[in-house]
Amino acid sequence: MNTGMPLSRVNGEAGGQLSVTDRGLLFGDGVFETLAVRDARPCLWARHMARLQAGCHRLGIAPVDEARLRTEVDELLQAAPAAAQSVLKIIVTRGTGTRGYRPDPGAVPTRIVQLHDWADRDSGETGIKATLCSLRLGNNPQLAGIKHLNRLEQVMARSEWDDPGIREGLLLDQAGRVIEGTMSNLFLVKDGLLTTPDLARCGVAGIMRDVVLELAGRQAIDTRVSDVGLDALFQADELFVCNSLIGIWPVVALNSNRYPPGAVTSGLQSRLQDYDDDHHTWRA
Amino acid sequence: MNTGMPLSRVNGEAGGQLSVTDRGLLFGDGVFETLAVRDARPCLWARHMARLQAGCHRLGIAPVDEARLRTEVDELLQAAPAAAQSVLKIIVTRGTGTRGYRPDPGAVPTRIVQLHDWADRDSGETGIKATLCSLRLGNNPQLAGIKHLNRLEQVMARSEWDDPGIREGLLLDQAGRVIEGTMSNLFLVKDGLLTTPDLARCGVAGIMRDVVLELAGRQAIDTRVSDVGLDALFQADELFVCNSLIGIWPVVALNSNRYPPGAVTSGLQSRLQDYDDDHHTWRA
Numbered sequence: 229m230n231t232g233m234p235l236s237r238v239n240g241e242a243g244g245q246l247s248v249t250d251r252g253l254l255f256g257d258g259v260f261e262t263l264a265v266r267d268a269r270p271c272l273w274a275r276h277m278a279r280l281q282a283g284c285h286r287l288g289i290a291p292v293d294e295a296r297l298r299t300e301v302d303e304l305l306q307a308a309p310a311a312a313q314s315v316l317k318i319i320v321t322r323g324t325g326t327r328g329y330r331p332d333p334g335a336v337p338t339r340i341v342q343l344h345d346w347a348d349r350d351s352g353e354t355g356i357k358a359t360l361c362s363l364r365l366g367n368n369p370q371l372a373g374i375k376h377l378n379r380l381e382q383v384m385a386r387s388e389w390d391d392p393g394i395r396e397g398l399l400l401d402q403a404g405r406v407i408e409g410t411m412s413n414l415f416l417v418k419d420g421l422l423t424t425p426d427l428a429r430c431g432v433a434g435i436m437r438d439v440v441l442e443l444a445g446r447q448a449i450d451t452r453v454s455d456v457g458l459d460a461l462f463q464a465d466e467l468f469v470c471n472s473l474i475g476i477w478p479v480v481a482l483n484s485n486r487y488p489p490g491a492v493t494s495g496l497q498s499r500l501q502d503y504d505d506d507h508h509t510w511r512a
Numbered sequence: 513m514n515t516g517m518p519l520s521r522v523n524g525e526a527g528g529q530l531s532v533t534d535r536g537l538l539f540g541d542g543v544f545e546t547l548a549v550r551d552a553r554p555c556l557w558a559r560h561m562a563r564l565q566a567g568c569h570r571l572g573i574a575p576v577d578e579a580r581l582r583t584e585v586d587e588l589l590q591a592a593p594a595a596a597q598s599v600l601k602i603i604v605t606r607g608t609g610t611r612g613y614r615p616d617p618g619a620v621p622t623r624i625v626q627l628h629d630w631a632d633r634d635s636g637e638t639g640i641k642a643t644l645c646s647l648r649l650g651n652n653p654q655l656a657g658i659k660h661l662n663r664l665e666q667v668m669a670r671s672e673w674d675d676p677g678i679r680e681g682l683l684l685d686q687a688g689r690v691i692e693g694t695m696s697n698l699f700l701v702k703d704g705l706l707t708t709p710d711l712a713r714c715g716v717a718g719i720m721r722d723v724v725l726e727l728a729g730r731q732a733i734d735t736r737v738s739d740v741g742l743d744a745l746f747q748a749d750e751l752f753v754c755n756s757l758i759g760i761w762p763v764v765a766l767n768s769n770r771y772p773p774g775a776v777t778s779g780l781q782s783r784l785q786d787y788d789d790d791h792h793t794w795r796a
Contacts, residue, residue, distance in 0.1 A: 234611070236532050245529040246537060248520050248624050253530060253603070255663035256540030262611075287664070288671055315611060319537070322667075327518070327546075327599060327628045329663065329670035329694055340532050344611045366650030366714070367686055371664060378662035379539035379613065380571070380655055383606075386613035387572055402651055410613055430650070 234317070234342040235308050240300050242307075250338055252321030255329065256377035258338075259283035261435075263316040264473050265343070268305050270316050271505055272472060273298075275435045280320060283374045289322045290337050297339055304341050313346040315473060319377070353497070355480035355489060356395035358469070361385040361410070365401045365430040373433040385410045396469050398461070398482065401430050406456040412469035412477070413437035416461060417492045422449050425456045436470040443499055446510060449492060466490030475500050518601070518626040519592050524584050526591075534622055536605030539613065540661035542622075543567035545719075547600040548757050549627070552589050554600050555789055556756060557582075559719045564604060567658045573606045574621050581623055588625050597630040599757060603661070637781070639764035639773060640679035642753070645669040645694070649685045649714040657717040669694045680753050682745070682766065685714050690740040696753035696761070697721035700745060701776045706733050709740045720754040727783055730794060733776060750774030759784050 236244040251257035261276045270276075277294050284291060301316065308314065319342075323335035363385040371378070385397050396409040407425050408414050413434040415424045422444050427433050444451045461467070467479040467487045476497045480487055502511045520528040535541035545560045554560075561578050568575060585600065592598065603626075607619035647669040655662070669681050680693040691709050692698050697718040699708045706728050711717050728735045745751070751763040751771045760781045764771055786795045 233533060238532060244532045246532050246534075248522060248528045248530050248603075248626060249517060250530075250537070251667075253534070253537045253605075253624075254544075254661070255667050256661055257664060257667050260538075287668070317611060319532075321537075327601060327626075327631075329666040331667060331671055340537075342532060342611075347611075363654055364652070366652035366655075368648070368650035368665065370647055370668060371650075376664055377538070377540055378664045380541060380660055380662045381652065382613040383535075383539050383541050383615060384571070384654060387615055 234344045235304055236340065236342040237300050237304055238340050239338060240296070246338070246340065247324050249324040250321055251323060251325050251331075251335070252319060252338060252377055254325070256379070257287070257331070258289065258319060258321030258377045259287065259375055260317060260319045260377060261375065262472060263318070265305065265314040265316050267312065268310075270301060272435055272439070273505070274508060275438065276318070276472070279375065279433070279435060280318065283376060284320060284337070286374055287322070287376065288331060289320065290335070292320050292337060292339065297341070300339065301341050304343050308343050311346065315344040315346060317342040317344060321377070352395050352474055352477035355478040357393055357481040358396045358398055358409070358479045359389050359394050360483055361388050361397040361399050363388065363399065365399050365407055367401055367403070367429040369429055372430050373427050375432050382410045395477065396479070400458065404458060406458060406461050407431045409469045412471040412474065415440060415468050415470065416456065416464035417466035417490060418460065418464050420450060420492070422451045422492060423456060423460070424453055426453050434470065435472050436475065439500070439503065440470055440476070440496060443496055443510070447495065447499065466493045468493045518628045519588055520624065520626040521584050521588055522624050523622060524580070530622070530624065531608050533608040534605055535607060535609050535619070536603065536622060536661055538609070540663070541571070541615070542573065542603060542605030542661045543571065543659055544601060544603045544661060545659065546756060547602070549589065549598040549600050551596065552594075554585060556719055556723070557789070558792060559722065560602070560756070563659065563717070563719060564602065567660060568604060568621070570658055571606070571660065572615060573604065574619070576604050576621060576623065581625070584623065585625050588627050592627050595630065599628040599630060601626040601628060605661070636679050636758055636761035639762040641677055641765040642680045642682055642693070642763045643673050643678050644767055645672050645681040645683050647672065647683065649683050649691055651685055651687070651713040653713055656714050657711050659716050666694045679761065680763070684742065688742060690742060690745050691715045693753045696755040696758065699724060699752050699754065700740065700748035701750035701774055702744065702748050704734060704776070706735045706776060707740060707744070708737055710737050718754065719756050720759065723784070723787065724754055724760070724780060727780055727794070731779065731783065750777045752777045
C-alpha cells in the first residue's frame with residue numbers, strides 16, 4: 229500500500245521541497261534511477277550508479293559525487309521505519325538556472341533521494357496480462373537509452389488503460405518497431421533464441437535488461453539485440469518484461485494472444501537470485 | 513541583466529519551493545507559458561490561457577482556474593519592483609502523485625508563477641544570426657504542438673553553440689524537415705509566399721506564430737502551413753523567427769547563408785504593435 233508522501237532528501241537536507249528554478253522541473257533536465265531496497269540495502273547499486281553517471285555525461289550534467297549520494301541514501305534508510313522491501317528513487321537534475329534552455333556550465337546538480345513503500349509488485353512473477361499501447365514512442369538517438377526526466381510518453385501510454393488486471397503496456401516506436409514496456413524492458417523467445425529490442429533510437433536501457441543479457445550469456449542462451457516487429461511479438465514462444473523492482477514478469481497474455489509459461493523465462497527467473505551484488509558475480 | 517532568483521508563487525503561496533513528489537519534476541508532466549509583461553500587464557493573456565488549457569486538455573490534466581491564476585499573477589506583479597518590461601513564466605503540472613507513471617484521476621494541478629527580469633531581448637529586431645542545430649527533434653503527433661515540460665531536446669540543441677553572436681538555432685526533425693527554432697517558431701518568404709512549418713508531428717505551436725498567421729491573413733499575404741525542406745530554407749528570400757517575448761526577429765544569416773532584410777518581414781514587424789490586446793482585434 230502506498231501511504232502517500234515518501235521520505236526524502238534534497239542535497240542532503242531532510243524535507244521534500246525543491247526550488248522552482250530547478251531545471252528538473254523547468255525542462256525535465258535530469259536523470260533518475262529506481263532501485264529495490266531489501267533489508268535496508270539498495271540492490272544493484274554499482275550498476276545503477278554507472279547508468280546514472282553515463283546519463284549525466286550524455287546530457288552534459290556534471291558527474292555526481294557517488295560517495296556523498298550514498299551517504300544521503302544511507303541516512304534516508306536509517307531514518308525510515310524498518311521494512312523488508314522498499315523502493316528508492318534517486319533524481320539528479322542539472323540544478324537551478326536562469327530562464328532559458330541554455331545550460332549554465334557552472335550549474336551544480338541537484339540530488340534528490342526518496343524512499344517509497346514497496347506496494348504490490350510481487351504478484352506478477354507467475355505471469356501477467358499486458359496490452360499494446362496506441363501511443364508510439366518518438367525516436368531520438370541523442371536521448372535514446374537514457375533514463376531522463378522527459379517521461380510524458382510513458383505517462384500518456386500508462387493513461388490508456390484502467391483495468392488493474394493489466395499490469396503493463398507495450399510500446400512501439402513511430403515506425404512500428406516494438407521497443408519496451410511503459411516501465412520495463414521486453415524480451416521474447418522464439419525457437420530458443422532470446423531477443424530484446426535495440427534501443428538505439430528510443431527507449432530506456434534498463435539495469436535489469438543488462439542483468440538478463442549477462443545471465444543469458446552465462447547460460448549459453450542464444451541472444452540477440454535487434455529490431456523487433458509486431459509479427460515477431462505475436463509469434464513468440466515466450467514473452468517477458470523486466471525491471472529492477474519486479475525482476476522478471478512472464479507475459480502470459482497480450483491483447484487476445486496467449487503465451488504459455490516457458491522454460492527459458494522460468495530458467496532466467498530462477499537464476500536471477502544467484503546474482504552476488506557484493507562481488508558483481510554470479511554464484512554457481 | 514538576470515539577477516538570479518525570480519519572484520514566484522506556488523499555488524498562490526509566496527516562495528519558490530515545490531514538493532519533490534510533484535509530477536512536473538518526476539516526469540515533466542505539465543505545461544508552461546512564457547509571457548511578456550509590459551507596464552505591469554501580461555501581454556496576450558487570453559491567447560496564452562487558451563493554449564495552456566488546450567495543452568492540459570490534451571494531456572488529461574484538470575482545467576486551470578484562470579481567475580485564480582490571474583489573481584496570483586496580479587499579486588506577483590504588485591509585489592515586484594516596477595519595471596517597464598519583465599517576463600512571466602506560468603507552469604501548470606498534473607500535481608503531486610505517488611510513484612509510477614499512471615496519473616491519479618483525482619490529482620490537483622500545481623500552479624507556479626515566476627517573474628523574471630527582461631534581460632537582453634530587444635537587440636534582435638534588426639536581424640540576427642542563426643545556426644542549424646545537429647540535434648533532430650523526435651516526432652510524436654500525440655505531444656506535437658503542446659508547450660509541455662519535456663524540453664531536453666531544446667536543452668541539448670541550445671548546448672550546441674556558445675557564440676553570443678548567434679541568437680537562435682534552427683531544428684529539423686528526424687526526417688530532415690525544418691520545424692522551428694529552439695525557443696521560437698520559424699517563417700520563410702519565397703516569391704511573396706509566407707510559409708511556416710507544419711507542427712503536426714513535433715514542435716511547439718507558439719502564440720506569436722498564431723498572431724503572425726492572423727496578421728498575414730489580414731494583410732492578404734499568401735500564407736501556407738506545410739512541410740519545409742532544407743532546400744526551401746536556404747533558398748528563401750526572407751527568414752524570420754518569432755515568439756511572445758521577442759516578437760519578430762529577422763534572420764539575416766544562417767550558417768554561411770545570407771538573407772537581405774525583406775519587405776514582408778518588416779511589414780509584419782511594424783504591424784505587430786497594432787494588435788489591441790484588450791479587444792483581441794487589430795487597430796486600423
